[in-house]
Amino acid sequence: MKLKKRFLGTLVFAFVMTGAFCAAAEDDVRIDNGICIGDIDVSGMTYDEAYALVKQRIGEMxxxxxxxxxxxxxxxxxxxxxxxxxxxxSVVQDAIDLGNSGNPVKRYKERKDLDQETQVLSLEFSANANAVRDFIEEKCKQFEKEPQNATISADGSGGFDLQEGVTGQVINVDESVKAVQDYIANEWQGEDGTIALSVEIEEPEGNTEDLESIQDMLGTYTTYYGSTAGRNMNVERGAELINNHVVWPGETFSVCDQLVPFTAENGYELAPEYSMGQVVQGYGGGICQVSTTLYNALLLAELEIVERHNHTMTVSYVPYSMDAAIAEGSMDLKFCNNLDTPILISGYAYGGELTFTIWGKETRPADRTIYYYSNTLSETNAEGVALYAAPDQPVGYFNQVQSAMAGVSAECWKEVTYNGETTTELVNTSYYQATPASWEVGTLGASDALLSAIYANDLEAAQAAALGVTTQTESETQATDTVVTETPATDTPATDTPATDYIDPNAGANTDAGSSDGVVIWE
Structure with missing residues (x-):
């Protein structure tokens, strides 16, 4: 019994002493030879030595x-x-444990393996998602861009200037964050490197190869303008806004979309325009001559007209049924490029001459000719006059602002000659209302008789009432012994009607007119 107790005590003592020895050994344990952490050889190093060296390397990374x-x-x-x-x-502790932990058999095997081959323990990294996202949003978004089509412009001497298109690109931020994280975790070796973000590419609609097909004149038309300075500037501004616009196959072009808004900020001036049959001053007056001139060039190019409206009253810078009125929000001139190749619209307005030319790739036979002509179906004269009160003018002021305009019903016909045969096709039918001559009548200090005459559109009665007025003071009404009349000035729309028998495709007149039923038309 005493022998058994003595044996147990010896065993306990040995166990305690072994534990004490192991504890002392761990304090001095070193990494076995043949072990690397990443690209750092940590053979023979203590934990602290290896950890410090690895941390220094990561700082460099x-x-x-x-x-x-x-x-x-x-x-x-x-x-x-x-x-x-x-x-x-924990990789440093893993290096310490390799060959120094576990049962004797495990330690023996690991050390034998180290004698044969260096053991490399990898460093594992990740990229913080928030940091990556912030970098992309703050530093990379600058490279996003909208696609830009290749462009072409007429150089004024019969040639063209071509500009390459720009490919659009948009960063997919979520996919890019994942791509960066995957690269850092699985590919990056701590050296300089390259990573591509996830980018969605949008190719431009056309390229220079497409635009190089634009070589031929498909249709051109000229009208002539010369009125108030404001109207002239509006015509020139309208041509400028449409000039050098490319229309791709299948694309629909809206003239109003290109010209609006009709404001001073967009380069327009005040000029005569028509509202409810009356001449008023408004920004954009005269712009319908731009749409009309373009319309005739489009007809000669034989492009598909999607929307076209005639004026309410006749205009005189083109024959009947050859006009194209526009009014913001209600009337537009639209056409579709029904060709297989792009076209270029060239617009030019200077010195009273307005020209639009359609350029593209000519595919029509050289011996095929087209003409457009107007056919008047009926014409009625306007009856009476229209009188409008001018409250800021004295009694005795009479100013004719619009000549009488006939009511007209007309057609536009297309004539094609090819291989010795001629065919005709109806293009449109237009109806223009008869409009009486319009007068402004001064009503400052007017009598009931004068106001009644204006209401009745009775010019003779208005003139008689004005002659019968006796003014008290010159400052109040301005005394008059005779009726003051003014003939239409050169800065108001003229109303000469055009010839309508046959139309030269390149002909045009130099006067203007127009009207509206409840909307403003920029004649």
């Missing part, structure tokens, strides 16, 4: 330059800016 590609663009950053994180800090 944080400064590694990462080139981030955004499509064809790129920007440089650092691993640190991408939120580099060291994930397996």
């Amino acid at each position: 944080r400064s590694a330059v990462i080139t981030v590609q955004v499509g064809e663009d790129s920007i440089e950053t650092t691993a640190s800016e991408l939120g580099l994180q060291w994930n397996n800090k």
Whole structure:
């Protein structure tokens, strides 16, 4: 019995002493030879020595330059800016344990393996998602761009200037964050590197190859303008806004969309225009001559007219049924490029001459000719006059602002001659209302008789009432012994009607007129 107790006590003592020895050994344990952490040889190092060296190396890695590609663009950053994180800090302890932990058999095998081959323990990293997202939003979004079509413009001497298109690109931020994180976790080796973001590419609608097909004149038309300075400037501004516009196959072009808004900020001036049959001053007066001139060029190019309206009253810068009125929000001139190749609209207005030319690829036979002509179906004369009160003018003021305009019903016909045969086709039918001559009548100090005459549109009665007025003071009404009349000035729309038998495709007149039922038409 005493022998058994003595044996147990010896065993306990041995166990305690062994534990004490092991504890002392762990304090001095060193990493076995043949072990690397990443590219750092930590053989023979203590835990603290190895940890300090690895941490120093990771600090260097944080400064590694990462080139981030955004499509064809790129920007440089650092691993640190991408939120580099060291994930397996236990790797130093893993190096200590290799060959120094576990049962004797395990330790023996691991050391024998180290004698044969160096053991490399990997460093594991990740990129902080928030840091990556911030970098993309703040530094990479600058490379996003809208696609821009290749452009072409007439150089004024019969040639063309071509500009390459720009490919559009948009960053997919969520996919890009994942791509950066995957690169840092699985591919990056701590050196300088390159990562491509996820970018959605949008090709431009056309390229220079498409535009190089634009070589031929498909249709051209000229009208002549010369009125108030404001109207002249509006015509020139309208031509400028449409000039050098490319219309791609299948695309529909809206003239109003190109010209609006009709404001001073958009370069328009005050000029005569018609509202409810009366001449008023408004921004954009005269712009219908722009749409009309373009309309005739489009007809000669034989492009598909989607929308076209005649004026309410006749205009005189083109024959009947050859006009195209526009009114913001209610009337437009639209056409579709029904060709297989793009076209270019060239617009020019200077010195009273307005010309639009349609350029493209000519596919029509050289011996095929087209003409457009107007056929008047009926014509009625306007009856009476229209009188409008001018409250800021004295009694005795009479100013004719619009000549009488006939009511007309007319057609536009297309005539095609090819291989010795001629065919005709109805293009449109237009109806223009008869409009009486319009007068402004001064009503400052007017009598009931004068106001009644204006209401009744009775010019003779208005003139008689004005002659019968006796004014008290010159400052109140301005005394008059005779009726003051003014003939239409050169800055108001003229009303001469055009010839309507046959139309030269390149002909035009130099006067203007127009009207509206409840809307403003910029004649």
